[in-house]
Amino acid sequence: MAPDPINHDHDHDHGTPLGLTPEHLADLRRSGLTDATIRENGIRSEHDAVRVREILGGNLSASAARRLGPCLVIPFFDPTGAAVTYRTPTGTTRAFVRLKPSQPRKAANGKPIKYESPRGSGNSAFVPAGSRAAVLDPKQPVMLIEGEKKALAATQYGFTAIAISGTWNWTERRPEDPDTGRKTGPFQLIKDLARIPWRERIVYIAFDSDTAQKPAIQWALYHLAEALTRGGADVRVIALPSGPNGEKVGLDDFLVAHGRKRLLDLIDAAGPAVRPTQVGARKVQHTESGYAVINGYTCRRIRTRATGTGEPSDEFIRLANFHATIDAETVRDDGAERTREFTITIRQGNRVTTASVPVEQFAAMDWVVERFGPRCVIQAGRGTRDHLRCAIQELSGENIRTTTVYGHTGWRHLDGSWYYLHAGGAIGPPGAAVPRLDVRLDGAAEQFLLPVPPQGADLRDAILASLGLLDGLAPDRITIPLVASLYRAALGSPDFALWFIGRTGVQKSELAALAQQHYGAAMTRGQLPANWSSTDNALEGLAFACKDTVMVVDDFAPSQSRSEIDRQHRTAERVIRGQGNHAGRQRMRSDTTLRPPRPPRGLIVATGEDVPRGHSIAARLCVVDVRRGDVNLTGLTRCQEDALAGKYAAAMAGFIAWLSSQYATVSADLGRERVALRNAFVGFGNHARTPDVIANLLIGFRYFLDFAVAHQAIDGDQRTSLWERGMAVVRELGDQLGDHQWEVDPIRNFPLMVRSILSGGRGHVAGMDGRVPLSRITPEFWGWKACDPLATTARGIDSYRSCGDTIGWIDGEELYLNSDTTYAAINELTRDQNQAFPLTQITLCKHLKDEGLLLRYEEGRTRYPMTIGGTRQRVLVVSVSTIYGESGTDRARERVVTVEGP
Template structure:
């Protein structure tokens, strides 16, 4: 007969309390190496033989007692060095910087793992970042326990360090005041500091890095040398003035945004890229072979970089839409997207898969674009200051001196000093600069300057305001005297006025109404269409030499010796002779004229994109239509009027014959 077992309660009361888990910390970094007898214990996890393990109570074989055993989770140890908050100016993303060591001593290099990837139930981050080097034992429970083990182990010495890394440059308001971020840290009113972490990613964006502030005498000398930029194109001083104004204005974008760009265009070999690189060299280690962006970049990449380059000059190099028609259309579409991003200070709206709105990058720089062609459309040109760099325009000795100063870091050093000077004044500029720009803009409008586009006075005022601030800095630095500063500012203003006066020609080239008339004339001269007599549909009763311009060609003579003419192509309209006191008219058939012009433009590789109704309204607004009539319903001017043509009443556009025959 078996012995009577004691009650369960007596067994529990007689049990000895379990000893607390012992934590033995030996070694550092990723943990113990191969063959180490050291054991690190933390909670139900620990390290044995250089690998993470989990401790569990197990029932002994053949009995009811339990003993503790260890189960390996992986073949390595690792530690979260720090938690990184990556701020890109739109949102923040969290990363865990993890490094480790395999049990056989093979190091696992530091990697930045997104927090979301680390805490996901899939638990595949180790192989995602270290490849086949680590091994994790199968099972979801193993992965969950490994994640908890790493987190506990990383916090043995206290909370995991946490820091913020900025992924953009430019002004940022910190607790201590305004600081200008760049690839090497930040600049404040005390000078250069490396306590701020900035990560601009791979590629040439990492070249946005500024040196320590030079001595006052060296900075003054660099300031005097920087003024050579005004002499880089002696025959076109407006180019140098615009570039120096861009350098001065870009760091002030925090106070008042730059919603325009400078477009340097010219034939290949005109050294426009080398000139643009001088302006860019004030913001880092740049030259004509290391621009931060070019036109082969994707749209999203270019927008993201322009957002990163906050309060700095940002160069996009080599707009050259001439490889093929399809490629040219893509380039022009890309240019339109980027320029509108700049002008509107807004990116393209996006939605997540669950239709939530997301923040999108937009340009926060002052962009300089080098190109061999102009963008299409008046609207885009209105957001630009276009400057042509001709092949004989750049002065080589001056360019060489400026390039040498850029290589020696003098330009970047001067910018560091400028930013240090601006830092304690940023709050004041955020209040005053918009007011100054508004006053300068109103003055330009009042004086009839910069009339090429409604945006032009604002762009002019913005550049001049930047120069005023920069020359004030140079004066305080001792690089120029007060009198020299005033003379230089007057010289730059005069040059910029000339630059904006030239914008009229660019606008005229892209004026849709003028282009429509030019294409009509070209279509008639090429023999693709003609203008008929409104009475008999024959050749207009005008001088023989003018018939050619109206789409008629010599067809010899009839039996009686009378000259005959042959019409070419479709009929676009009709010629109407008036009495001697008024000018002759041409009545265009709207649909035929518009369709023919669109086809002719498309065949040239430069499509005509304005709708017919918009085109007619613009022609009426500019006074190109001699006759309009009020709409019966709205009372607004209607561009087409009724006219009797060969016994039929048709609606036509009435233009002067002179505008079609000779322009």
């Protein structure tokens, strides 16, 4: 920041090196301008009337130009330092300057015209030399000031400043309505201002102190703030105080009188632009319904008759000790429903406060104290709140601006075209004009931020960086599903999740972060958007907002606490099932109507030391095993550097821009492509969803390779080689997914669980007489324990005792299981393993029948009636080989003992 200007030597003589008349120099000194500032900005005096007339483009006669006397010349430059130009009516290009005459002419209303501009030049913005570099940096706050000298003074004190020539000189001309002659349409920034980056930039408007007394200037300030806000700026208004005797004070006057520190105090106190009100204490303007603002209070007019005369008169009843207006209406569109909220400003004395109020809360008026505090008082009385609500709406006028805010990422069809939304706005077809869409994401979703899509060599470099994930980082079985998934996410509507499983320290979270950074460079390993320790609702809400993206949910590692284990498995089951089925939980509004469901709409990439329980959940997962030593740490460092440099996000932005021009066709053909690829892999895995998972991976990989070829990052031969690598991986992956699904299938595991019950002493199988079974398999395999192993052969069946409850009976090669006791033992077994058996007893029996594991059953039922030990039983009839298998039977025979009959 520059220091306060003090004691500058200068020469008052005409013809000084500054090229200024003493009068002009004194004028600049009153604004506190230094020699250096004057020289850097090319300010000079012009004495030649012919030259003055030439500068003004023949706007004046020769005699009128002479009467102006010497003129102070202020040339205009843009932020790059190039002279601002305009085209004359004859087609000549001239530099734009403003002149301040020593003897100004008068306008038709008798007021002096302090500054002259060239004829037909329009409006331009003035950027001081000391502010030009900072103006192009959207991270730098900027002041927007009326008047060039004031902007120069602000720059001297270390502030970035831009000047407009007058309070309304920031807007393009608006068309006139042919019927009414009134100007119509929105206020738009002039081209000089529109070229400046405003998004997410803090902008301070610093008009003169007399703004508070002039409604026309108040409206100019308000509409300027509105136009800047539409461009994404955070606009705040600096209220300059008047002079000691009420004199008008400009920013240059204030800095000369009070210095930088006092201006910083005003900057800290700066607030939002408020909608002007023309209702004051002296002149009461009321609405048709009789509401008005008097001395800052909201009042209601009541017609009465004067005492004595009986003449009608107006009496105003106070409704509230404040004045509130609706400045804006915001429509929030999250892709499922549209909600509305009002931006309301309350004025109470010198206090101006703004807050957002949902539409459904507006009518009750409870938001007044909740949002604005106890000093805002609504008067007592029946119907007062209804009258206040009506007054606020009517006093707000007709110029309430409506803004649509989108609350999700991903594809939206707007105005006949497809656009991809992200935290920074939208991406559309290359070369097309993309509308300025307001996207506001909550919490971690704010990090889903893509750059402007690169082109040419920059885009090829970004694509090669993304392809670098396939070059030495990890085995293809890890990196190809990773790359295929992250590009498949951008195509929309994925119905599977990618799950990296491995012990701690194998770099699985780092791999997931590389995928995530394709959608936002800031989402590093330490800034991933979600974690499995988050609440169910938080994960569901984030997964719904993050549409058509990768969303990493990190660290599925349930603790030893039974409640925490159950919670994380329940959360994972809910989220993954919603991902696979494109379905969310139904919710109800307070009025009992149903809200739209909010299913996950992106592609979840999860990491963990375990996987969620359940066969149907496993079928929705592409599980990738990461082992120690799989990840090349040197390659990981290289990839992380590319990710932090924004190359991955640039590649994804380019991919989305490439897709957008053809997305209507791509989205329509996506289902057909998936079915064609899925049919080629029918039979892979143990679940019908496995070929679907493989097809989705190949679709993502195919589009990425086509994109790389289209932008000459790889050639046809390289594409063929990469595609063959991908096909080899998905074939291997299909087998691995089948093994994983087999391991978690409760029907496939049924024989194993029965064996565990018997071998663990949780139950036993008896012979048809209820005693030790007469079988070719040793009794230990049927849940019997030898009392004296050395005497087993000699004493026969008397040497065994049963363990646990009877779960069934054996007769030759047939096993009759009691479904009640068997199911109870299975539940006890899974409960002791901190799990829950996923099927009910009826469903378990039905699935055993459907899988052909039951030898006999009644028609229309799953169990078979039998009399065992004099008692009528309904049993599940299965083969002994179903429980032990051929190999299990062979191992059992090795320990067969001769059991003599009773």
